[in-house]
Amino acid sequence: MATEAISVQHLSKLYATRDGGVAALERISFSIEEGAFVAVVGPSGCGKSTLLKILAGLLAPSGGNASLRGTVIQGPRRDIGVVFQAPVLFPWRTVLDNVLLPIDVQGQGRDRFLAAAKDLLALVGLREFERRYPWELSGGMQQRVAITRALIHDPAMLLMDEPFGALDAMTREHMNLELQRIWTEKKKTVFFITHSIPEAVFLADRVLVMTPRPGRIVDDLAIKLPRPRPLDLMTTPEFGAYTRHIRALFNVKGGLDA
Amino acid sequence: MRSTKNVVLSVLLFCASVAAWEGLVRLFEVPAFILPAPSQVALALWRGFSSGLYLQHLSHTLLETMLGFIAGSALGLILGTAVALSRPVEFFLYPYIVMFQSLPKVALAPLIVVWFGLGLTSKVINAALIAFFPLLVNTMVGLRSADEERVSLMRSLAASERQIFWMLRLPNSLPFVMAGLDVAMIFALIGAIVAEFVGAQKGLGMLIQSMNFNMDVSGQFSILLILSVVGLLLNRGVMMIRKRVLFWDPSEKERIDQERVSA
Numbered sequence: 001m002a003t004e005a006i007s008v009q010h011l012s013k014l015y016a017t018r019d020g021g022v023a024a025l026e027r028i029s030f031s032i033e034e035g036a037f038v039a040v041v042g043p044s045g046c047g048k049s050t051l052l053k054i055l056a057g058l059l060a061p062s063g064g065n066a067s068l069r070g071t072v073i074q075g076p077r078r079d080i081g082v083v084f085q086a087p088v089l090f091p092w093r094t095v096l097d098n099v100l101l102p103i104d105v106q107g108q109g110r111d112r113f114l115a116a117a118k119d120l121l122a123l124v125g126l127r128e129f130e131r132r133y134p135w136e137l138s139g140g141m142q143q144r145v146a147i148t149r150a151l152i153h154d155p156a157m158l159l160m161d162e163p164f165g166a167l168d169a170m171t172r173e174h175m176n177l178e179l180q181r182i183w184t185e186k187k188k189t190v191f192f193i194t195h196s197i198p199e200a201v202f203l204a205d206r207v208l209v210m211t212p213r214p215g216r217i218v219d220d221l222a223i224k225l226p227r228p229r230p231l232d233l234m235t236t237p238e239f240g241a242y243t244r245h246i247r248a249l250f251n252v253k254g255g256l257d258a
Numbered sequence: 259m260r261s262t263k264n265v266v267l268s269v270l271l272f273c274a275s276v277a278a279w280e281g282l283v284r285l286f287e288v289p290a291f292i293l294p295a296p297s298q299v300a301l302a303l304w305r306g307f308s309s310g311l312y313l314q315h316l317s318h319t320l321l322e323t324m325l326g327f328i329a330g331s332a333l334g335l336i337l338g339t340a341v342a343l344s345r346p347v348e349f350f351l352y353p354y355i356v357m358f359q360s361l362p363k364v365a366l367a368p369l370i371v372v373w374f375g376l377g378l379t380s381k382v383i384n385a386a387l388i389a390f391f392p393l394l395v396n397t398m399v400g401l402r403s404a405d406e407e408r409v410s411l412m413r414s415l416a417a418s419e420r421q422i423f424w425m426l427r428l429p430n431s432l433p434f435v436m437a438g439l440d441v442a443m444i445f446a447l448i449g450a451i452v453a454e455f456v457g458a459q460k461g462l463g464m465l466i467q468s469m470n471f472n473m474d475v476s477g478q479f480s481i482l483l484i485l486s487v488v489g490l491l492l493n494r495g496v497m498m499i500r501k502r503v504l505f506w507d508p509s510e511k512e513r514i515d516q517e518r519v520s521a
Contacts, residue, residue, distance in 0.1 A: 056414045076416040088411045091506040092429045104425065105415045133506055 003070050005157055005189035006032040006055065010064035013050050013215075023214035024050040027064065030208060030217060032191065034069075034156075037183055039192045039204035041246060047215025048193045052161045055191065056082050069156060078106055081150030081188075083160040087142035089134040095121070095145050096130040102153045113152060120148045123182060140171040144178065151182075157189035164199070173231055176202055180228060198234055201225075201242045209249050219249055294476035302480040311465075316484060318460040319450055322378060323492070326385020327446035331439060333386060334393025341394070342401035343423070359391045364452050371457045381458065385449035389442040396438030400431025433507045436500040443492045451485070 013025040024047040032038050040048045053059040054066055057076040066073050068080065081102075089098045099117045100110055121127050124144040134142055143163060150158055163179075164172045176199060183190055183203075194200050200207045201223055209219040223242060225233060233239050276296045282288075283295040290298055306312035337355065340347045367384050374380035404427045412422045454463025462481050469477040 057416075058410060058413055076414050078416050080414075082411070082414040084407060084411065086407055088405075088407045090408070090426070090429070091508070092432075101425070102415050105412070105417045105421055135506070135508060 003034065004031045005034045005036070006030075006066070006068055006191060007070075008051075008055075008064070008066045011051075011054065011061050011066055012063035013047065013054065013059070014062040025054075025061075026214035026216055028215070028217055029064075030220065032189060032206075035187050035189055036205050037190045037192065037203060038206045038208065039194060039200035040208045040210055041194055041197055041200040042210030042215075043195060043212060043250065046210040046212035048210050049161055050215065051210075052082075052159050052191070052193055056080065056159050078102075078153065079156045081153070081155040081158045083143075083146050083150045083158065083163045085162045085165050087134070087139075087146040089142055089145060089149075091134050093133075094130065095126060095132050095134070095137070098134065098145055099130075099148045099152050101149055106153060108153070116154075117148070117152055120151055123185065124148055124178065138171075139167055140175060143167065143175065147179070147182065151186065151188075155188070157191065160190065160192045162193055162195065165194070165196075172199070177231065179203060184228060197243045197246050198239075201239060201246070202229060202234060207242075207246065209246055211250070219246070221246065291473045291475050294479055298476040299479040299483065302474070302476040303483065306477070306480060312462075312481075312484065315460055315462050315465050316488070318378075319447075319454065319462045320488070322381035322450040322453075322461065323385055323447045325378075325382040326449055327389055327443055329382060330386035330389030330446060330449075331393050331442050334390040334438065334442070335397050335435070337390070338394040338397025339401060342398045355391075355394065363388050363449070367453050367456045371453060376457050376459055381450045381453040381461065384453035385446040388449035388452075389446040392441040392445065393435070393438040396434040397431060400434030401427050403434070404430045433504055433509065436496075436504055440493065440496050440500070443496050444489055447485070447489055447492065 008031065009029050011025055011028045012023065014021045014023055028051070040051065042048050050059065054061050055068070055073065057073050068077070090101065093101070096117060099121065100113060103110055103113045118127065118130065121130055124147065126141060126144055126148070129137065129141065134145070137145065143166075147158075147163070150160075164175045167175060180203060192200070192203060204223055207219075207221045207223060208217050209221065210216065211218050221242065225238060225242075280295045280297060283293060288295075294302075303312075337351075341352055341355075342348075363384075366387065370384050370387075371380045374383055401423075404422075408426055408430075409422060412426055417425070450461070451463035451466075454461040455467055458464040462485060466478050466481050469475075469481070
């Protein structure tokens with residue numbers, strides 16, 4: 001049996017409020033096989049960001065457990081890469097220095113990773129920008145730097161929290177293609193959170209559909225579309241069938257507010 | 259704004275004001291011990307510099323100011339960091355620091371001169387005491403203002419608190435620290451002059467006192483002029499350092515861009 005990249009059992013998270021508590025997550029269970037691209041789609045407030053924070057070791061669950069590659073998550077760990085909605089770059093570091101931040105933190109010695117950093121920057125088309133500063137880059141370019149940074153220490157998996165949510169529609173489509181290309185090349189397990197149904201269907205092997213109050217997974221949908229997927233795929237009936245199916249779940253369970 | 263036309267206009271405006279001042283003083287025969295004419299101030303300035311008197315006192319005041327600035331900034335940086343990093347330090351120490359700050363420190367100058375004498379030490383201490391507070395507050399706020407998302411990122415990389423401090427909080431605080439240095443520089447000059455007023459053997463503040471005693475108002479005006487120019491230059495110096503250190507700061511960039519546009 002292959003080890004599962006992510007395994008979550010009966011995971012709950014309660015936030016204390018004045019009138020008792022709010023269940024951000026209620027007894028969620030799922031597992032993700034090594035190398036898969038899994039998207040979680042749901043409206044704002046359905047607990048998907050909470051889920052990612054627990055997987056990243058930034059939040060402790062209230063109940064149940066989550067493990068990565070067979071070991072229970074007990075805090076941040078070094079075999080994952082996280083990409084947030086904002087690029088979260090350090091303005092006083094050049095592009096290359098931003099990419100090398102995880103190496104600096106882990107005290108691994110830059111020399112060994114310099115070539116890898118340059119290769120990764122080339123992979124995302126930013127090779128000639130390595131000496132620039134973040135404020136000299138567009139939003140899409142900044143997010144590509146953030147993805148490169150998440151990959152530099154060669155983590156087993158990527159956790160992405162609405163990484164393209166702040167980008168305009170055209171840049172976003174372009175980034176989707178880029179991410180698909182990077183994933184095809186690197187074969188990392190990707191856990192990708194979004195509130196865009198088409199984005200989830202386009203990118204993922206599997207889509208977990210979440211609804212809020214309390215945060216639950218209401219469907220686990222395998223996307224059987226051939227790869228590599230071109231943008232044109234979004235206009236095909238098969239693609240439309242998947243998005244319609246997911247949208248229908250929200251219409252029953254309370255609509256998308258985004 | 260800085261077109262040739264405007265520069266010429268600005269120079270003309272300056273000349274006209276000085277000429278009007280000169281003319282009015284002469285017309286109404288205002289005595290020199292009340293308001294000296296610009297020509298008399300210029301004469302005093304010339305005499306003071308050519309005799310070497312002003313330079314000697316100016317260099318002494320500058321030395322006091324710089325030493326006070328360095329000592330006060332260092333104290334402010336250290337205390338500000340301690341308060342920002344440690345809740346106990348904040349709880350036990352910060353109220354006293356605020357109390358000390360709300361005290362008009364000019365009123366402390368006589369005591370400091372009694373304790374540390376008429377020489378350099380009392381001036382440096384007074385300058386440092388006035389200069390340290392802006393640094394303390396700015397360092398404190400700067401270290402605590404690190405963006406939550408950046409802190410999350412560091413934590414997700416399993417960074418230690420020490421690493422978060424050196425790699426994130428410290429560089430992040432620099433815009434605040436530089437703004438504090440800006441203010442501290444001028445405060446240090448004020449502190450040095452005030453202490454010289456109270457009791458000194460050298461320095462521009464002492465010189466103003468003795469001129470006042472001799473009713474040499476032109477001389478006093480000439481020294482006020484020197485002090486304002488010195489203040490301006492010191493401020494410019496800090497701003498130059500700030501631009502180099504904060505090349506990455508968006509607000510700084512905006513300022514640089516604006517200057518480029520207006521140039």
